[in-house]
Amino acid sequence: MTQGVGDLDRSVGYALKQAAMALRVAMEAALRPLALTVSQYSCLEVLGQRPGLSAAELARAVFVTRQSMHALLLGLEERGLLERAATAPQGRALPTQLTDAGREILTEASAIVAAVERRMTAAFDREEVGRFVADLAACAEALNY
C-alpha cells in the first residue's frame, strides 16, 4: 500500500529541505560582507579547485544552467575576480581562470564558509560527519538514476 507523507516532522524531505535552507540563509548572511552570493562563491570555489573550466562545465558543477552561469561570470569578470580567454583555443569553450583578486577573495570566502559548515556540524564528531556526508551523497545518487 502507498501511504502519504505523514507527520511533516518525521519526513526526510522536509528535514532535508529545512537543513538546506538554513545552510543557504547562513551562507548568504556570512558572505554578505564580501558582497558575494552563494552561487558566486560556489563558482569561485570550483574555479579555484579546477582552473580553466568553461562556463558550461562550471554551470554543471554549481548546479545552475549555462545561462545563469553566463550572467554570473559577467558580474565576476567585471569585478576583476576572474578572466576569460577572449578566443576559444578549441571548440567554443572559453577557459576561465581566477585573477589574483579572485584568489584573494576566495581565500576569505572559503574560510567563512568553512566556519559556517563547522557551526552546522558542531555536534558531530569526525566519524559522524563522514557518515552524514555519505548518506547525503547516497540520497542524491538514488534520485539520479
Added chain:
Amino acid sequence: MTQGVGDLDRSVGYALKQAAMALRVAMEAALRPLALTVSQYSCLEVLGQRPGLSAAELARAVFVTRQSMHALLLGLEERGLLERAATAPQGRALPTQLTDAGREILTEASAIVAAVERRMTAAFDREEVGRFVADLAACAEALNY
C-alpha cells in the same frame, strides 16, 4: 587556524545542497502530472495537517514570504483546491481550508512524494532513516541560533 572548504566532495555543505537539489528536481518531475509545484504541494500538505491556518502562518511553515504565499494561494483558490474565509473572524487573518478537490489531489500528491522519499532512502533501514532525519534537524537547529 581557519582553513578553507577543501575538496568539494568532502564538503558537508556541497553534499547537502546536492541532495536537496536532487530531491527538489525529483519532486518537481513527480508532481508535474498533477500540475503542482513543490511550493504548492507543500502548502496543501501543511494545510491538510493543520486546517484553518492563515496565509502568514502557512508562509512560515513552508519557508516562503507572506507575499509569495499570497500569490500561491490565489492560484490554488482559483483551481478550487482551497477556500479562504471572505471576512476575518478576528484580526485580519483569513483562515484557509482545503476543499474536497484539494483533499483529493493532496492524497495523490502525498503518495507521490512519499514514493520519491522512499526511493531516496531506499538504501537505508528504518533506524538509519531516523538517525539521518535527526542529523538533518540538528544541522538546521545549529544554524538558527
Added chain:
DNA sequence: CAGCGTATGTCAGGATACTGACATGACGCA
C-alpha cells in the same frame, strides 16, 4: 566530402520568490 549529432556561448522572454511599502485591525498601556 556532406550530413548529422553534440556541446558551447549568447540573447530574449517568462516564472517565481524576494524586498519595500501601505492600509487595516487587534492588543497593551498610560
Added chain:
DNA sequence: TGCGTCATGTCAGTATCCTGACATACGCTG
C-alpha cells in the same frame, strides 16, 4: 480614551533563475 506596537493582507518593483531559441564549432559516419 488615545497612542504605539505588532500582525496580517495586499500592491508594486526587482532580482534571480529557468526554458526556449539560435548560431557556431567540433567529431563521427556514411
